[in-house]
Amino acid sequence: MGFRSQSPSPFLSRLSVKSRIQALSALTIAGLLAIGGVYYWSQGRLDEAFDRISGSAVLKQQAAALSESTSALRTIEKRYLSAPSSELFQAFDTQLQDAGEQLAVIAGNPGVAGYGAEIEEISKTLARTQTAFSRLDELQAQIGYDEASGYRSVLNERAGAVKARLAEEMKFGGGPDFEKLARAILAVQLAEKEYTLNGTPEAVAVFEQQFAAFEKLLKKVYISDAIKKDFADNMAVYKETFALYNAAKADKTEVADTLETLFQLVPPQVATLNQAAGTEQQNAVEQFESTRAIAGLAIGGTIIALLVVLPAIALLIGQSIAGPLERLQRAMEALAEGQTDIDLPVFGGKAELASMSRTVAVFRENAVERHQLTASQEIENRQREDRVARLDGLIGRFEGTVSSALDGLDRANDELRQTSHSMEQAADDVANQSDEAADAVRDAAENVTSAAQSAEELALSISEISGQAEKSTEVAQNAARKATSTVATMRELSGAADRIGEVMGLIRDIASQTNLLALNATIEAARAGDAGKGFAVVAAEVKQLADQTSRATEDIATQIEAIQGSSGQAVQAIDEVSRIISDMENLASAVAAAVVQQDQAVRAISENVSHASDRSDTGVERMKQVGMAADLARSNGAEVHTLAESLGKEGELIRQEIAGFLTNVRSA
Numbered sequence: 325m326g327f328r329s330q331s332p333s334p335f336l337s338r339l340s341v342k343s344r345i346q347a348l349s350a351l352t353i354a355g356l357l358a359i360g361g362v363y364y365w366s367q368g369r370l371d372e373a374f375d376r377i378s379g380s381a382v383l384k385q386q387a388a389a390l391s392e393s394t395s396a397l398r399t400i401e402k403r404y405l406s407a408p409s410s411e412l413f414q415a416f417d418t419q420l421q422d423a424g425e426q427l428a429v430i431a432g433n434p435g436v437a438g439y440g441a442e443i444e445e446i447s448k449t450l451a452r453t454q455t456a457f458s459r460l461d462e463l464q465a466q467i468g469y470d471e472a473s474g475y476r477s478v479l480n481e482r483a484g485a486v487k488a489r490l491a492e493e494m495k496f497g498g499g500p501d502f503e504k505l506a507r508a509i510l511a512v513q514l515a516e517k518e519y520t521l522n523g524t525p526e527a528v529a530v531f532e533q534q535f536a537a538f539e540k541l542l543k544k545v546y547i548s549d550a551i552k553k554d555f556a557d558n559m560a561v562y563k564e565t566f567a568l569y570n571a572a573k574a575d576k577t578e579v580a581d582t583l584e585t586l587f588q589l590v591p592p593q594v595a596t597l598n599q600a601a602g603t604e605q606q607n608a609v610e611q612f613e614s615t616r617a618i619a620g621l622a623i624g625g626t627i628i629a630l631l632v633v634l635p636a637i638a639l640l641i642g643q644s645i646a647g648p649l650e651r652l653q654r655a656m657e658a659l660a661e662g663q664t665d666i667d668l669p670v671f672g673g674k675a676e677l678a679s680m681s682r683t684v685a686v687f688r689e690n691a692v693e694r695h696q697l698t699a700s701q702e703i704e705n706r707q708r709e710d711r712v713a714r715l716d717g718l719i720g721r722f723e724g725t726v727s728s729a730l731d732g733l734d735r736a737n738d739e740l741r742q743t744s745h746s747m748e749q750a751a752d753d754v755a756n757q758s759d760e761a762a763d764a765v766r767d768a769a770e771n772v773t774s775a776a777q778s779a780e781e782l783a784l785s786i787s788e789i790s791g792q793a794e795k796s797t798e799v800a801q802n803a804a805r806k807a808t809s810t811v812a813t814m815r816e817l818s819g820a821a822d823r824i825g826e827v828m829g830l831i832r833d834i835a836s837q838t839n840l841l842a843l844n845a846t847i848e849a850a851r852a853g854d855a856g857k858g859f860a861v862v863a864a865e866v867k868q869l870a871d872q873t874s875r876a877t878e879d880i881a882t883q884i885e886a887i888q889g890s891s892g893q894a895v896q897a898i899d900e901v902s903r904i905i906s907d908m909e910n911l912a913s914a915v916a917a918a919v920v921q922q923d924q925a926v927r928a929i930s931e932n933v934s935h936a937s938d939r940s941d942t943g944v945e946r947m948k949q950v951g952m953a954a955d956l957a958r959s960n961g962a963e964v965h966t967l968a969e970s971l972g973k974e975g976e977l978i979r980q981e982i983a984g985f986l987t988n989v990r991s992a
Contacts (some may be wrong), residue, residue: 348641355630362626366619373612380605383435386426387597390446393423400459401583408464413457420454430597435604439597446593455588456579463576467569475569476520482562483513484554493551501545505555508538512559516566523573535563556887608749655684664692683852689847718823723986725816732809737972739802743966746795748958749963753792832874832881839867839874883985893974898966907960 396419404412427450430436431443468474486509494502515531541556552747651669666688767774846864 334608345641348638351635351637355626355634359623359626361632362619362622366615366622369615370619372610373608373615377605377608378614380432380435380601380608383430383433384598384601386430386433387594388431388600390423390426391591391594391598393419393426394594395585397423397453397590398587401587404457404460404464405580408461408469410461410469413461416457417454420450420457423450436597436600436606439600442593442596442600446590446597449586449589449593453583453590456582459584460576460579463572463579466572467576475565475572478565479516479562479569481508482558482565483516486558486562489551489554493547499546503545504541504914505538505545505547508534508541509559512538512562519570519573520564523577528570531566535559535566535595566693651679652684656687659684659687659691662691664688664695686848687852690852692879719986723982735806736970737975741805741969744804745965746792748962752958760785829881832878836874839871843867879988883981883988886981886985 397416400412400416400419404416424447427443427447431447433441438444464474466474468476471477471480488507490502490506490509494506511534512531515527515534519527519531521527537555538559542552542559545552648669655666655669846867
């Protein structure tokens with residue numbers, strides 16, 4: 325009868341069923357977490373791509389806003405150049421600050437991380453533009469925003485002063501020279517206005533020609549020196565101012581050219597940012613689409629992998645659990661049908677299946693032990709039945725022996741009572757006759773004849789006494805033999821009781837072993853759980869029967885001990901009676917011997933009457949001894965009677981105890 329070790333997987337066999345189910349659950353959760361992780365990763369990538377798209381869109385908007393700002397700067401610059409004013413300068417400065425802030429925001433956008441140099445160039449260009457425009461406004465402030473400011477106001481003021489003096493002089497008829505001067509000044513102003521409008525070198529040359537013509541004319545005209553000096557001073561300032569104006573105009577033109585150059589640099593640079601924003605947006609869209617495709621593939625692949633792997637693992641784990649359980653079920657069904665020579669599946673480790681396989685092995689061992697125990701109990705039952713039969717035989721024989729012994733004891737007791745009564749009567753007779761003999765002996769001295777007659781009567785009486793004494797001796801001997809036989813019988817009774825005690829001890833040991841086996845069976849049934857409930861009930865009944873047998877055995881042992889005690893007391897009493905009977909036998913023998921001696925004495929008296937007188941004293945003494953012996957015989961007879969009564973009571977008690985004992989033994 326061997327064991328087969330079957331395991332679907334060495335690794336799974338080391339895991340408990342709970343661990344396998346938990347592992348399957350953990351794999352399922354891990355799969356869900358994997359799907360969630362892939363989804364989370366893909367969502368993160370998609371969010372990143374979407375943020376990148378949003379950032380690129382924002383970047384594109386910011387680049388467009390920057391482009392609009394630079395265009396607005398160009399527009400303001402054009403308006404400023406055409407009609408300069410401090411308001412336009414403030415507007416330009418504000419717009420330039422907005423452009424700088426927009427550029428700073430663009431620089432913080434991660435989408436232009438690779439365009440730092442371009443942003444730096446735009447920032448430098450805007451800074452140079454701000455510097456150039458500030459210089460332009462400074463020059464424009466020197467030139468004048470209008471006719472009433474700057475160099476233009478000085479030019480108008482000086483030319484106006486000359487023209488006003490000319491007009492005043494001409495009002496009072498100053499002559500044609502004043503008119504020539506007025507026309508010359510007007511020509512200078514026209515050249516100045518031409519230069520103001522065009523700013524060309526030709527306009528400067530025309531201005532210089534007209535101013536030289538004015539100076540030449542001023543020298544030719546006939547006017548007062550004071551007026552000439554006034555005209556010359558004003559026009560000198562006018563010329564100097566024009567020179568300053570011309571220089572400022574040239575610087576303004578140069579600065580305007582610089583601004584034009586700078587504004588030509590900004591659009592390509594902003595266009596580069598726009599291109600970068602577009603590229604970033606395109607890359608972000610491509611990344612979004614790629615990430616979405618990868619996410620779909622990753623999630624789909626993960627789901628497909630889980631749909632393939634998880635059922636396979638679940639099937640493997642299910643087979644690792646269901647297969648051993650099915651084999652254990654077949655083994656348990658076979659054990660339930662009573663088949664104990666089957667191969668049991670064995671699983672290593674400390675998991676549930678291993679514990680169940682060991683439990684099934686324990687069930688099989690218990691079944692084998694139960695069969696062996698049943699066979700052993702059948703043998704023990706047969707042996708117990710044989711022992712009970714032998715015990716019944718012994719009890720029957722014991723009952724017969726005890727009954728016979730008790731009947732013999734009763735008969736011996738009756739004979740003992742009769743013998744004691746006869747002994748008392750004989751003792752009385754001996755006493756009476758001894759008294760009479762004493763009287764006869766006393767009278768013998770007085771009357772020999774009467775003594776002879778009395779001697780003859782005494783001889784007859786002594787013969788009768790001798791017969792009674794012999795009879796008493798025989799009765800005593802018979803009583804002694806009966807007492808000896810009773811003692812032997814009681815000793816056999818005590819030995820039988822001892823043997824019964826040994827049998828009861830054997831029954832007690834058997835009951836104790838049965839109780840122990842029932843206790844072990846109860847423990848094994850408790851270990852077996854629900855499968856051992858029926859066996860537990862049988863074990864409990866066997867234990868209860870063993871307890872009842874043990875209690876009955878204890879009761880029988882108690883009765884046997886009582887019988888043994890009573891038997892011992894009876895043996896002691898019978899021994900005492902035997903000793904008393906022996907004493908009675910000795911006394912009877914003494915009486916018989918005395919009677920014989922009396923008979924011999926009487927014969928001697930009869931033969932030799934002449935010596936009767938001499939021997940009368942001796943006869944009197946002898947008669948006294950006979951009387952004392954008779955009294956002793958009477959006393960012994962009374963004691964024998966009392967002992968006979970006691971022996972009868974003890975015999976009745978023994979009979980009752982033995983009857984109760986046999987009744988208990990039979991009922992047990």
